[in-house]
Amino acid sequence: MKNQIVSEYVKYCLKHGQAPTNVYQLCEHLNIEESAFYSHFGSLDKVEESVLVTRWTSVAEKFAQDEQFAGYGLTEKMLTLHFAFIESLRDIRSYLLWKFQDWKNPMDQVKGLMALREAFQKTVSPLLDMASNQGEIPDRKVVSKLNVEALGMNLAFVMHFWLKDDSTDFERTDACIEKSVQLTMDFVGRNAVDKLFDFGKFLIQGFQR
Amino acid sequence: MIDTQDKIPTSKVERAIKLVGAGAKIGGNYLKYYAKKTINSETTKEELHANNANDIYQSLSQLKGSALKVAQMLSMDKNLLPRAYTDKFAMSQYSAPPMSGPLVVRTFQKSVGKSPFDVFDQFNTQCSAAASIGQVHQAQKDGKTLAVKVQYPGIADSIQSDLKMVKPVANAMFGLPEKEMQKYFQEVEEKLLEETNYTLELQRSQEIAKASLLVADVFFPNYYPEFSSPKVLVMDWLQGDHLREFLDKKPSQAIKNRVAQALWDFYNHQLHTELAIHADPHPGNFLLQDDGRVGVIDFGCVKVVPEDFYYHYFPLLVPEIRENQAVVDQLLSHIEIIFPQDSQAVKEELQLAFLDMTALLSRPFESEQFQFTHEFIDEIYAKGEEIYHIPEVKRPTQPRGSKHALYVNRTYFGIYSMMADLNAYIETKSHAWSGKLVNYWKDRV
Numbered sequence: 282m283k284n285q286i287v288s289e290y291v292k293y294c295l296k297h298g299q300a301p302t303n304v305y306q307l308c309e310h311l312n313i314e315e316s317a318f319y320s321h322f323g324s325l326d327k328v329e330e331s332v333l334v335t336r337w338t339s340v341a342e343k344f345a346q347d348e349q350f351a352g353y354g355l356t357e358k359m360l361t362l363h364f365a366f367i368e369s370l371r372d373i374r375s376y377l378l379w380k381f382q383d384w385k386n387p388m389d390q391v392k393g394l395m396a397l398r399e400a401f402q403k404t405v406s407p408l409l410d411m412a413s414n415q416g417e418i419p420d421r422k423v424v425s426k427l428n429v430e431a432l433g434m435n436l437a438f439v440m441h442f443w444l445k446d447d448s449t450d451f452e453r454t455d456a457c458i459e460k461s462v463q464l465t466m467d468f469v470g471r472n473a474v475d476k477l478f479d480f481g482k483f484l485i486q487g488f489q490r
Numbered sequence: 491m492i493d494t495q496d497k498i499p500t501s502k503v504e505r506a507i508k509l510v511g512a513g514a515k516i517g518g519n520y521l522k523y524y525a526k527k528t529i530n531s532e533t534t535k536e537e538l539h540a541n542n543a544n545d546i547y548q549s550l551s552q553l554k555g556s557a558l559k560v561a562q563m564l565s566m567d568k569n570l571l572p573r574a575y576t577d578k579f580a581m582s583q584y585s586a587p588p589m590s591g592p593l594v595v596r597t598f599q600k601s602v603g604k605s606p607f608d609v610f611d612q613f614n615t616q617c618s619a620a621a622s623i624g625q626v627h628q629a630q631k632d633g634k635t636l637a638v639k640v641q642y643p644g645i646a647d648s649i650q651s652d653l654k655m656v657k658p659v660a661n662a663m664f665g666l667p668e669k670e671m672q673k674y675f676q677e678v679e680e681k682l683l684e685e686t687n688y689t690l691e692l693q694r695s696q697e698i699a700k701a702s703l704l705v706a707d708v709f710f711p712n713y714y715p716e717f718s719s720p721k722v723l724v725m726d727w728l729q730g731d732h733l734r735e736f737l738d739k740k741p742s743q744a745i746k747n748r749v750a751q752a753l754w755d756f757y758n759h760q761l762h763t764e765l766a767i768h769a770d771p772h773p774g775n776f777l778l779q780d781d782g783r784v785g786v787i788d789f790g791c792v793k794v795v796p797e798d799f800y801y802h803y804f805p806l807l808v809p810e811i812r813e814n815q816a817v818v819d820q821l822l823s824h825i826e827i828i829f830p831q832d833s834q835a836v837k838e839e840l841q842l843a844f845l846d847m848t849a850l851l852s853r854p855f856e857s858e859q860f861q862f863t864h865e866f867i868d869e870i871y872a873k874g875e876e877i878y879h880i881p882e883v884k885r886p887t888q889p890r891g892s893k894h895a896l897y898v899n900r901t902y903f904g905i906y907s908m909m910a911d912l913n914a915y916i917e918t919k920s921h922a923w924s925g926k927l928v929n930y931w932k933d934r935v
Contacts, residue, residue, distance in 0.1 A: 349607065353591070353592075356590065357590060357591050357592050357615075360590050360591075360592035360593065361592040361595075364592055364593070364596045368596075448644065448647065450600060452643040452644040452647075453643070453644050453647070455593060455596060455597065455600075455643040455644070456642075456643050456644045458593075459589065459590060459593045459643075463590065
């Protein structure tokens with residue numbers, strides 16, 4: 282039922298060119314009692330959030346059990362999640378095009394994507410921690426907390442790119458994911474900054490002696 | 491396995507900047523030239539061209555895309571750049587940046603409709619080699635080792651934008667307006683775009699393999715259309731060495747001759763019997779066996795030779811046709827070397843130069859056997875440079891040469907230099923096709 286409410290919500294928006302203004306409208310469209318609605322969602326906002334969140338969680342759950350995926354390095358894991366998530370959005374592309382247009386100012390968008398951000402972090406943070414524990418990426422203490430944000434912003438960027446992409450089969454989005462994720466991972470992984478920091482530490486220790 | 495260059499400019503913007511860099515530098519060279527000239531009138535235009543060529547090379551050598559390939563092709567064909575540059579051009583190879591495992595899996599899945607892990611018993615997400623516009627992965631199925639070639643997404647678009655960017659640079663190299671160069675660009679663009687269609691490649695591979703069954707010592711992989719698509723090509727994994735590695739193993743001259751003979755027969759068969767040639771005689775496309783047999787892969791670039799062009803271009807390789815002035819006149823005008831509006835002096839000069847060149851190129855066909863050497867290749871280059879110094883060639887008033895000659899010439903340059911690398915002594919005389927050409931022209935003049 283929960284999934285049905287979400288998918289009918291999407292249909293309602295596309296059909297009417299606007300979101301239902303109250304729960305009653307949606308329930309009428311769904312042909313269910315309003316009271317039945319509340320055993321799944323507390324409000325219409327929660328339904329809207331779920332459109333993206335359910336896509337993300339189903340992608341994340343699919344790979345949580347995938348042996349191939351478990352054997353990947355962090356970059357490959359991130360690439361796979363990006364590819365699969367964008368792929369899962371295909372059938373609601375029209376809805377998203379409408380929704381992103383509807384979010385007139387940037388704050389609406391930040392708010393609209395907040396729930397997706399949380400779901401994303403729930404999946405990605407453990408992956409980052411694991412990579413950090415295994416020494417795949419450096420532990421930069423407080424700064425490391427920014428990694429998950431950077432990757433989340435990358436996902437939002439890719440979504441925007443995809444919504445504007447008109448190449449056949451969204452080939453350019455594939456290339457965009459490949460390049461942007463690798464670039465972001467270059468910052469997350471061991472890089473010149475770590476060496477600079479290490480070198481700085483070395484020099485300071487030298488002076489103290 | 492893939493050499494990841496320190497810095498491969500990938501984005502269109504970055505590539506554009508590179509090429510703008512070249513353009514700006516060329517401008518600088520002209521300034522330098524005029525500045526020097528006011529002081530020293532001895533400063534020659536050659537110096538200017540050398541400087542320009544150098545800067546164009548510097549810029550292009552950092553590009554690993556179709557832009558480089560175009561420059562490479564045009565320069566090889568026209569003998570425009572001195573040998574040193576051609577060597578450098580030949581060294582740099584054409585390849586896209588390596589794809590990550592997940593992208594390969596995704597591209598395969600989107601294009602074939604199934605995951606490679608479901609299709610094959612084993613699929614290696616690490617790429618084994620770079621192909622011209624994608625990369626090759628090894629897979630296992632039913633005990634067989636397969637090569638899975640996967641294309642980089644969006645490569646067709648990137649070829650088109652690369653070509654747009656290389657045009658001004660190439661025009662500067664030839665000193666001709668863009669409109670006049672159009673037919674050559676069109677030919678190159680068509681061929682490059684064809685290379686992005688693996689379905690076409692599969693079909694051609696199968697056709698050529700079938701047509702060349704009777705050529706001794708040449709063999710081809712089996713192809714698997716059921717797992718292939720426009721972006722994925724699956725074939726048997728062939729063992730063997732590339733020319734360099736093969737030569738490093740110090741094979742006997744007899745084995746080297748066997749390889750050379752196989753290649754020679756294969757190319758002559760394709761050209762003179764099939765009128766379609768594997769036009770990318772890049773050493774990576776031949777897998778040489780220890781016993782001297784040759785595996786041929788990668789039929790992305792096939793030049794179909796129009797019959798009309800065939801009967802007007804290759805007769806020049808036959809000495810007795812070359813001696814018939816009436817036929818020569820027709821041939822040279824048909825293949826756009828000489829135009830009716832040319833002055834008598836230009837006509838004579840160009841004809842002499844062109845016939846000299848073809849006499850040199852046809853030398854292998856004139857005896858039963860031929861010994862290929864680097865001296866022979868150097869002689870061809872020297873002749874090329876000599877021709878380049880003819881004013882009408884260096885600063886042409888109009889583009890000369892048929893567009894069909896581009897890929898045919900490139901192919902034969904490639905073959906001749908591989909022959910020289912093999913120090914080949916082979917049977918070269920071919921009566922069959924020269925007889926055919928002589929007959930064709932017997933009653934026509």
